[in-house]
Amino acid sequence: MGSYWTAFLVGGLICVIGQLLFDLTPFTPGHILTGFTVAGGILGGVGLYDRLIEFAGAGALLPISSFGNALAKGAMAEAARSGILGVLTGMFELTSTGITSAIIFGFIMAIIFNPKG
Amino acid sequence: MQSYTIERKIGKQSVLLDKTVTLVSSATVAGPKESLGPLSAFFDRSYNDTILKEKSFERAECHMMEEACHLALAKAGLSPDDIDYFIAGDLLNQVISASFCARRLAVPFLGIYGACSTLTEGLSIGAMLLQGGFARNILVATSSHNCSAERQYRYPTEYGYQRPGYAQWTVTGAGAVVLSSEAGEGPRLESITIGKVVDAGIKDPFALGVAMAPAAADTIYNHFVDMAREPSYYNLILTGDLGGVGKKLNEDILAGKGYTITPNYSDCGVLLYYPHQQVGAGGSGCACSALVFLGYFYEKMLKKELQRVLLVATGALHSPTTYLQRESMPAIAHAVSLEI
Amino acid sequence: MKQPKPPLLKNIIYAFLFGGGICTIGQAILNLFVTLGVPEKQAGNPTVATVIFIAAVMTGLGVFDDIARVAGAGIAVPVTGFANSVTSMAVEFRREGLVLGTGSKMFALAGSVIVFGVVTAFFIGLISALI
Known part of the structure; x- marks a missing residue:
């Protein structure tokens, strides 16, 4: 999925949207990245984000919005399989990698490194 | 009684x-x-x-x-x-x-x-x-x-x-x-003006200079009024850390009240760093006024190159909690007049 | 100095170049995993893990924030930003202990991304189950 130039283009454009929000709105990075995640979830809900991933590969997978998409997809998939309770049980199926890696590598770095300031 | x-x-x-x-x-x-x-x-x-x-x-x-x-x-x-x-x-x-x-x-x-x-x-x-x-x-x-x-x-x-x-x-x-208060060489504290808290309604914690300038102007204004002095009485009027943006605002507010301080006015935040050191509008923090005044201008006063200095350190009195609770940043400035 | 506006054009150009660049590198990593035998649909996971690892190391070495000053959203929006927010909190608060510092504060910055991602997915899932 994706190609080098679609990854570059789409990834770059998504980041440009982020930069415009950083510079032109009073919202903090925390707000804006949360917004991206929610947007990814909504786009995932209507099936559009998967098509973006197909087209742009890493250009759609790496932005934080894909995290929202993965959570939404997980919830929907499990709900389709096992009923409405699947919304609670299936959510982290597809995204455990991101959170697990962040925790493990963050923890290891905290053991090895000191803040440089 | x-x-x-x-x-x-x-x-x-x-x-x-x-x-x-x-x-x-x-x-x-x-x-x-x-x-x-x-x-x-x-x-x-x-x-x-x-x-x-x-x-x-x-x-x-x-x-x-x-x-x-x-x-x-x-x-x-x-x-x-x-x-x-x-x-x-x-x-x-x-x-x-x-x-x-x-x-x-x-x-x-x-x-x-x-x-x-x-x-x-x-x-x-x-x-x-x-x-x-x-x-x-x-x-x-x-x-x-x-x-x-x-x-x-x-x-x-x-x-x-x-x-x-x-x-x-x-x-x-x-x-x-x-x-x-015992005998000693050095600049003497001639008068002081304790500031009131002034809130200009600024909520952006990065815009410290703009938040503090009104407090600085208020204290400096009241100092001139209380002591019946003009800005020219002092060789140097020095604010603590208004930075480039706040310094200008301070000058404008005081000019509006009839006191032009620009000719002999400087700000520690602007003086402490070179422009290429990428410090935005300048330095801030308690040590800003301390390093610049106690390090540099104190020496100048000892050498009598400056004889009357009005030092006005300025502080923003917010906390991370008040910022998250969407409060504005009240500020304060205290002035001390030094002579040698 | 009047309240200086951000150098918008410069920031956008750097955001585009860094963001595009990071995603291109990610694409190369993804292709690498595919050639190593990972099915294409699942190659995203090890790719994300690798990118997070790289960003965590850069944060630990103290270079991430220097790059981010220039790259802005170009490095903050991809998962590199998420990794940096977790790692920088973990590293910084180690001083307050591994359990009460690193452990408790690690997600102070990134937590809302997880919380709102989950809340959004919950409603999306509910809606999809009900229609």
């Missing part, structure tokens, strides 16, 4: 001191960025890292304040035993740099919080204690540290984000000064 007249109170906010309150010695300790700035030759001790072989940034900041205190005492030929009160403050929660420094000094301690206005708040309180005969020698100190402040007020120090161009850089450093 006897009634007492307040002989020294002038006008609404000012106090006139007689000849007894002298700044007999001062000492400054600077961090890496400050040591690369234009005033580097004037600091007593410079460090080229922010951790100083301590276990945390907080301990490093306390270390700097302790060092400044010991240097100031040594220069005055005094020991901690000679000091009646230690008045100090810093930016950290519960004012820990000052309190932990006081633990080492073992001198009666008055901890204060004025954010970046701590230096002149300390000088004001010290001056009044000396004027009233409640002490003979007082040690005033303040410190700030870029990393400990960043960690407490904003983000962890390795977090990747872009600061706005008008943001200021918290100074890493400490300053200490010995005030005495």
Whole structure:
């Protein structure tokens, strides 16, 4: 999925949207990245984000919005399989990698490194 | 019941001191960025890292304040035993740099919080204690540290984000000064004006200069009115850390009230760094006014190159909690007039 | 100095170049995993883990924030930003202990991304289950 130039283009454009929000709105990075995640979830809900991933590969997978998409997809998939309770049980199926890696590598770095300031 | 007249109170906010309150010695300790700035030759001790072989940034900041205190005492030929009160403050929660420094000094301690206005708040309180005969020698100190402040007020120090161009850089450093009512060489505190808290409604914690300028203007205005003086009375009017943006705002507000300070006005935040050091609108923090005044201008006064200086340190009195609760940032400025 | 506006054009150009660049490198990593035998649909996971690892190391070495000052959203929006927010908190608060510092504060910055991602997914999932 994706190609080098679609990854570059789409990834770059998504980041440009982020930069415009950083510079032109009073919202903090925390707000804006949360917004991206929610947007990814909504786009995932209507099936559009998967098509973006197909087209742009890493250009759609790496932005934080894909995290929202993965959570939404997980919830929907499990709900389709096992009923409405699947919304609670299936959510982290597809995204455990991101959170697990962040925790493990963050923890290891905290053991090895000191803040440089 | 006897009634007492307040002989020294002038006008609404000012106090006139007689000849007894002298700044007999001062000492400054600077961090890496400050040591690369234009005033580097004037600091007593410079460090080229922010951790100083301590276990945390907080301990490093306390270390700097302790060092400044010991240097100031040594220069005055005094020991901690000679000091009646230690008045100090810093930016950290519960004012820990000052309190932990006081633990080492073992001198009666008055901890204060004025954010970046701590230096002149300390000088004001010290001056009044000396004027009233409640002490003979007082040690005033303040410190700030870029990393400990960043960690407490904003983000962890390795977090990747872009600061706005008008943001200021918290100074890493400490300053200490010995005030005495006994005979001594040095600039004397001639009068002080205690500031009122002024809130301009600014909510952006990066826009410190704009938040503090109205408080600075208010205190300076009231000083001129109380003391019946014009700006030209002083060789130099010096604000603590309004930065490039706040400095201009301060000038404009005062001009609107009929006082033009521009010809002899400067700001410590603007003077401490070179433009290429990427500090946005300039320096901020308790140590900003301490390093610039106690390091550089104190020397100039000793050499009589400046004879009348109005030092106005300015502080923003918000906290991370009030910011998150969408409060604006009230500010304060205290003015001390020095003569030699 | 009047309140200076951000250098918008410069920031956008850098955001585009860094963001595009990071995603291109990610695409190369993804292709690498595919050639190593990972099915294409699942190659995203090890790719994300690798990128997070790289960003965590850069944060630990103290270079991430220097790059982010220039790259802005170009490095903050991809998962590199998420990794940096977790790692920088973990590293910074180690001083307050591994359990009460690193452990408790690690997600102070990134937590809302997880919380709102989950809340959004919950409602999306509910809606999809009900229609």
